[in-house]
Amino acid sequence: MSSSGSPKDNSFVNMVNPYMNELKMHPKELLLKDGKVQVEDVRGPKGEGSLEARMEKLEQEVFKYNKVAEREVEIVHKINAELIAEHKKETAELWDDIFSLH
Template sequence: MSSCGSPKDNSFVNFVNPYMNELKMHPKELLLKDGKVQVEDGRGPKGEGSLEARMEKLEEKVFRYKKMAEREVDIIHKINAELIGEHKNETAKLWGGIFSLHETTNKLQAQLYDKKNQNCEYETRFKRISSAASFRILETRSSFVDGEPFPLKSDDEKDSEPLKE
């Protein structure tokens, strides 16, 4: 690789693409004559026919390449559309699954909330029943059998002085 570039080339361009100088060079041909290698400037294509005929051929080539490029662009657009369609179908299925999971969790949370409230209702019912039962039982200080005070109640009577008449 020979670097035959003009001195005003930007070093940044050479750093980015080191082959740029060779691409900018005029094409050269290597010829072997009499056992020696000779370098000559490359010759352009040989023109056959008139200038108008060559221009028409060039226009046909350009038109053909333009049509090929248009077809390639159409193909790429079709491929992109197919990929986007498949992606939308996949994401629609995933979103459907996500929404069904949300619905399931909401139902389970509602059931848990109902059970919690049901437990609270039962607790309040049992408290009411127990408090109602405790109000129905009369508190007695003496036994009905022998008329003596209960052993637990004897301390209360000692603390309270009987009324004297």
């Protein structure tokens, strides 16, 4: 089999995954100006400064978002622990009520 594939293979891929063509397209953004929707290509970030400075800035941004994500995970764990504790407390009270009826 050849690695390039035949046109028939490409049509099969497109049939199996109809969104593949959209994934291959350049991303677009919709802008609302003066009440009209305009479609423009997404522009990449402008390179300002040296590569090392931009990489350092990117690293700091990643570090910041990593910390935010860690805090969010901790908050979710705390909320879950509180809900579980409250549920256990309510369940224990219900069992006490059930046993008192017997």
